[in-house]
Amino acid sequence: MAELRMVVCCKQTLDPEAPPASFKIDPSGNRMTLPSDIKPVIGQYDEFALEAALRLKDSGGGTITVLSLGNKLVRDVIKKSLAVGADELVLLEDPSFEDSDSWSTAYALSLAARKLEGFDVIFCGRQSSDMDSGQVGLGLAELLGLPVVTLARKVERIDGGLKIEQVIPDGYQVVEVPTPAVVTVTSELGNLRYAVLKGIMAAAKKQPIIWTPSDLGVDSTEVGAAGRKLDIQRMYQPVKEARCEIIDGESSAEAGANLATRLREAKVI
Amino acid sequence: MEDKTGVLVYGELAGTKLAGTTCELLECGRRLAADLGQRLACVLVGEVSDTAAAEAAARGAATVYVASIPQECAFDGDVHVAAAAAAVATAEPGIVLLGHTPLGREIGPRLAFRLGAAVSTDCIDLRIDPDSGKLIMTKPVYGGNALLDSVAQTAPQLATVRAKAMPTGEPTAENTPNVVHLSFEMPTTRLTITDRVQEEVEGVKLEDAPIVVSGGRGVGGPEPFTTILQDLAAVLHGAVGASRPACDNGWAPEAMHIGLTGKIVAPDIYIAVAISGASQHMSGCAGSKTIIAINKDAEANIFREAAYGVVGRYEDVVPAFTARLRELLAD
Ligand SMILES: Cc1cc2nc3c(=O)[nH]c(=O)nc-3n(C[C@H](O)[C@H](O)[C@H](O)COP(=O)(O)OP(=O)(O)OC[C@H]3O[C@@H](n4cnc5c(N)ncnc54)[C@H](O)[C@@H]3O)c2cc1C
Ligand SMILES: Nc1ncnc2c1ncn2[C@@H]1O[C@H](COP(=O)(O)O)[C@@H](O)[C@H]1O
Numbered sequence: 371m372a373e374l375r376m377v378v379c380c381k382q383t384l385d386p387e388a389p390p391a392s393f394k395i396d397p398s399g400n401r402m403t404l405p406s407d408i409k410p411v412i413g414q415y416d417e418f419a420l421e422a423a424l425r426l427k428d429s430g431g432g433t434i435t436v437l438s439l440g441n442k443l444v445r446d447v448i449k450k451s452l453a454v455g456a457d458e459l460v461l462l463e464d465p466s467f468e469d470s471d472s473w474s475t476a477y478a479l480s481l482a483a484r485k486l487e488g489f490d491v492i493f494c495g496r497q498s499s500d501m502d503s504g505q506v507g508l509g510l511a512e513l514l515g516l517p518v519v520t521l522a523r524k525v526e527r528i529d530g531g532l533k534i535e536q537v538i539p540d541g542y543q544v545v546e547v548p549t550p551a552v553v554t555v556t557s558e559l560g561n562l563r564y565a566v567l568k569g570i571m572a573a574a575k576k577q578p579i580i581w582t583p584s585d586l587g588v589d590s591t592e593v594g595a596a597g598r599k600l601d602i603q604r605m606y607q608p609v610k611e612a613r614c615e616i617i618d619g620e621s622s623a624e625a626g627a628n629l630a631t632r633l634r635e636a637k638v639i
Numbered sequence: 640m641e642d643k644t645g646v647l648v649y650g651e652l653a654g655t656k657l658a659g660t661t662c663e664l665l666e667c668g669r670r671l672a673a674d675l676g677q678r679l680a681c682v683l684v685g686e687v688s689d690t691a692a693a694e695a696a697a698r699g700a701a702t703v704y705v706a707s708i709p710q711e712c713a714f715d716g717d718v719h720v721a722a723a724a725a726a727v728a729t730a731e732p733g734i735v736l737l738g739h740t741p742l743g744r745e746i747g748p749r750l751a752f753r754l755g756a757a758v759s760t761d762c763i764d765l766r767i768d769p770d771s772g773k774l775i776m777t778k779p780v781y782g783g784n785a786l787l788d789s790v791a792q793t794a795p796q797l798a799t800v801r802a803k804a805m806p807t808g809e810p811t812a813e814n815t816p817n818v819v820h821l822s823f824e825m826p827t828t829r830l831t832i833t834d835r836v837q838e839e840v841e842g843v844k845l846e847d848a849p850i851v852v853s854g855g856r857g858v859g860g861p862e863p864f865t866t867i868l869q870d871l872a873a874v875l876h877g878a879v880g881a882s883r884p885a886c887d888n889g890w891a892p893e894a895m896h897i898g899l900t901g902k903i904v905a906p907d908i909y910i911a912v913a914i915s916g917a918s919q920h921m922s923g924c925a926g927s928k929t930i931i932a933i934n935k936d937a938e939a940n941i942f943r944e945a946a947y948g949v950v951g952r953y954e955d956v957v958p959a960f961t962a963r964l965r966e967l968l969a970d
Binding site for chain 1: 714716717741744745748749751752753756757758759760761775778779780781782784785786787788789790791792793829830831832833834835836837838839840875883886887893894899900908916917918919929931932933937940942943944945946947948949950951952955956957958959960962963964967968
């Protein structure tokens with residue numbers, strides 16, 4: 371079998387596991403911020419997608435190109451993908467890519483995938499760690515006319531395609547799909563491996579390839595904010611009042627027993 | 640935007656009946672259609688029973704589109720997208736609603752991209768802007784740390800709707816459904832399903848359980864799920880759930896996974912044991928009537944969400960809690 375050519379779509383996002391109270395909307399009213407000491411990350415599910423590709427590379431060889439769309443991407447964040455074993459990093463990076471929605475993102479990524487030519491599989495996360503939309507992988511499949519398998523927890527290569535364990539309600543199913551195909555990956559696949567020193571050193575020497583809209587052969591009005599099909603009206607944070615009644619006791623066990631008594635009193639139970 | 644009207648619900652089946660999420664969608668669709676002075680329709684794909692079609696009509700669908708597909712295609716997304724696209728082409732709706740269910744999560748975005756239209760996924764509120772007549776779609780973003788209202792520039796306006804975010808509504812008087820059979824070209828098969836494994840969950844079904852006891856990463860291993868947590872759930876006739884790390888670690892089956900990317904539960908009582916209360920987890924249980932937290936860290940976010948809490952090691956707190964409950968409930 372010829373070498374597998376894999377593309378993994380990774381989005382740089384705010385850290386989704388930052389403390390909930392630290393998420394603040396900026397004065398413009400439609401952009402989320404975190405304190406500057408909390409570094410951005412590669413989306414969690416995108417990391418699982420990258421791990422899926424790395425495992426295929428471990429077992430049968432192949433090459434991995436990471437695609438990331440955005441603006442002012444933080445190099446040491448996104449270059450983590452190279453440090454763990456991706457071969458090439460292509461950044462769709464330009465001010466005009468800012469404020470993309472699922473449509474303008476999938477559209478630009480589909481053009482980039484076409485430009486890469488001859489890929490066998492595109493891996494995406496099941497959903498981004500900021501917008502939680504779960505659209506881009508499916509959109510890519512539709513725009514490129516490719517079959518798609520969602521929620522992969524295990525991916526293996528077979529003759530002419532891939533064999534995928536797909537999570538379904540209360541179980542899983544085994545799906546065979548011919549390549550080229552799009553695969554979206556879920557958390558059960560497993561965490562992204564740690565980078566080893568050798569990988570970090572190699573990554574430091576590699577420079578990402580940068581593509582702007584003109585490299586993709588489109589006008590900047592077709593990408594980013596200008597290419598959106600969904601208008602943002604408002605982003606806001608509903609206020610929650612802290613009102614937890616903490617139940618005490620001489621010991622933890624007593625507190626546990628007191629909790630039961632209190633719930634009875636309050637007619638919760 | 641073209642002049643499309645009406646609301647189309649992409650319904651899902653549970654055997655011969657409508658799925659619970661579909662009843663929620665029909666109720667929401669009925670409200671939106673009434674606000675617009677337009678009609679509600681429903682499309683059902685699969686081996687559609689007369690009961691299901693009649694139920695859709697009783698829940699407000701003026702027309703029920705039926706796309707019959709053979710059982711072996713029931714899990715083929717390509718077939719569902721083709722059926723949904725055929726329903727849209729026939730009904731020409733202004734709004735299309737799908738459940739944010741395992742099926743809807745795939746079909747919604749694929750249908751949108753196929754139609755050249757935008758979709759907002761995982762919506763928890765939908766309403767008509769009285770000025771523009773457009774659909775305002777509210778969805779949680781940043782794992783639930785904010786809400787986003789958006790409006791589509793394209794037609795039809797598509798939304799997938801989170802389970803249990805909206806009321807189910809009551810069916811009205813028996814109605815003879817106005818059934819329209821859809822014919823569409825079956826797409827050539829691209830995916831082959833070679834095996835399908837479904838674990839039967841014992842006891843109370845998590846989504847329907849009135850009381851849920853959930854364990855997180857802090858429980859430290861698989862064993863407490865079948866002992867300490869199970870004992871507590873048993874006393875309360877509840878079900879056991881888990882956070883994502885607990886499932887990812889293999890301590891609990893995926894079927895117990897609660898949250899943004901797991902199941903949505905809204906029980907009377909939700910007891911979170913050694914769960915920090917990340918917003919993505921809370922997305923799956925925030926609709927619970929009373930949340931109770933047991934966590935050794937007094938600063939854990941879960942105490943911002945809970946009504947009652949104990950700060951302490953769960954190994955000490957939970958057995959005593961269970962024992963006292965057993966006494967109280969025996970009286
Ligand atoms: C896009 C996206 C989707 C996600 N979807 C989901 C989802 O659907 N569901 C989900 O759960 N998560 C989801 N997550 C992950 C989520 O962000 C958190 O990482 C996760 O919920 C944390 O799980 P936890 O509370 O079990 O673990 P932790 O955050 O590690 O918390 C463990 C807690 O246990 C407490 N503890 C430890 N030992 C003890 C003890 N002996 N006694 C009492 N308390 C103890 C600790 O104080 C701590 O608060 C998602 C993340 C992303 C980015
Ligand atoms: N800006 C981006 N750059 C690269 N990949 C992206 C981008 N946005 C989304 N993706 C991919 O698409 C998946 C789903 O994103 P979303 O539709 O935003 O939830 C993510 O997990 C990524 O794999």
